[in-house]
Amino acid sequence: MLPERLQSICELEDDVTVLEEGVDKPTVVVPCEHVASLMAALKHDASFAFLLLLDHTVTDRVDDGHFELVYQLYSPVHNHHLMVMTTIPRDEPVIQTLSHIWAVAEFQEREIYDMFGVVYRNHPDLRRLFLEDDWVGFPLRKDYEDDFMLERPK
Amino acid sequence: MNSTPILSIDELVENASAPDASETQEYFINMGPQHPATHGVLRLLLKLDGERVRKIVPVLGYIHRGIEKIAENQSYRQMVHLTDRMDYLSAIINNWGVSMAVEKAAGIELNPRIETIRTIFGELERLRSHQLWWGVMGMDLGAFTPFLYCFRDRELLNDIMEKTIGARLTMNYIQPGGLMHDVHEDFVDDVKGFLKGFKSTIDEYDQLLSGNVIFQERVRNVGIMDGATALDYGATGPVLRGSGVAYDLRKVEPYGVYDQVDFDVPVGTTGDSWDRYWIRIEEMRQSVRIIEQLIDNIPDGKHMVVKMAQKIKIPQGRYYSQVETARGVLGTWLVSESEKKEGAYRVHFRSPCFNNLWTLIPMVEGDLIGSLVACMASIDLVIPDIDR
Structure with missing residues (x-):
């Protein structure tokens, strides 16, 4: 079972830690500079074989000044699920792309770029996905404002 | 690339x-x-x-409504109706997905009656979705008759749903903590009556379209995708199973009462459009099997374990849960900032169509436009689910 083997994931890469509180799935936290190498190891190591990147999304922790990136991995070989988390600063939201590891990451990252403005280094095609090319701002950020937004009555 | x-x-x-x-x-x-x-x-x-x-x-983006942003400003109950508007052909299963995510996070225990009715409705919805897909696939490939047949049969299911739910498309039926209403008194008889006729209807579908030579020529060995490529492009549901990977959440991570019923997960061998077609036809037969096992054994109990007036709050944390819709895995990502707030800090839906869409690239590039239409029909895209 995976929960007992989380420690061995930590040995794949430097500074990986297990997160036990505030999550409902087996989770590891990794510094943003090690995400790409850890992910490559998780996919290609036969004892983990995370062949499916189910989901990638971001939470804007505006009060803490960082973005919390989360990846949901699944292995159809071993039937286990892993959540990988990392944080990047809001004022310099840059991280390595994973599109060379999973093809679908290219499009999931484009959605995140469109909505949060996270820049993926070495991404083959980093354009807006849903919004028009000349849209100003990143709508899912907590401090996003535009002229069309309605005030919620207090 | x-x-x-x-x-x-x-x-x-x-x-x-x-x-x-x-x-x-x-x-x-x-x-x-x-x-x-x-x-x-x-x-x-x-x-x-x-x-x-x-x-x-x-x-993309022609029907992007910013559902994730809207959901951040709503309570967990208000959020449910938005999911009807993502994959509108799996409306009930989408409701179930978000309700289950909230229930797991809030620690709400359901009774067997709710779980059983949810499972029956989930499978009826899957039938309804596959039925429409079948008719539309025929139409895309130049056979108009299946379209008329599927709408004739869809009407029967629409009526059953309307009796209990009051809606025919955007259901908003499954709520965190139970069901919006108890089932109609005729529900069991109606469903049995429907199933009786529907088994032969699937055979009729087969005779009408599956064996057709022109249809076979259009889908066999068209859009071949192996399992590794399907996984690489994040495919789930019948698209992934068509490529030979038996990943069905109803089997590997059972929810509802799927662990108490007998059913098979059909898997393709070639990974072509025909395999994806055949899998959905088989899934219809399996859905009938599941409903038959449950319909006579709906336990007694309340249809709601949390009063509608009671506020639902979930402890601080991050929660991810998934259900298998007619198109693949729908994941719900909830982040709660504090136990005192009634709504989520961040909501994200991992929608099956968004991820399945990209498999068109390895399937079709280098092939003809006619094959593109066949492949697109076999992926069964619902556009509002891509854009959200």
């Missing part, structure tokens, strides 16, 4: 058709956003060489 970055659509088109000495010239053409075979406002920018597709660039 392309090597040079695309800066904008205009630039892409402009740079493409550089005159040279070759006999043919590649050109771009828009398929959509208003095109009958894209079933909604999907726009595919196709780079063509004669009739051969050299490159597909999906252009």
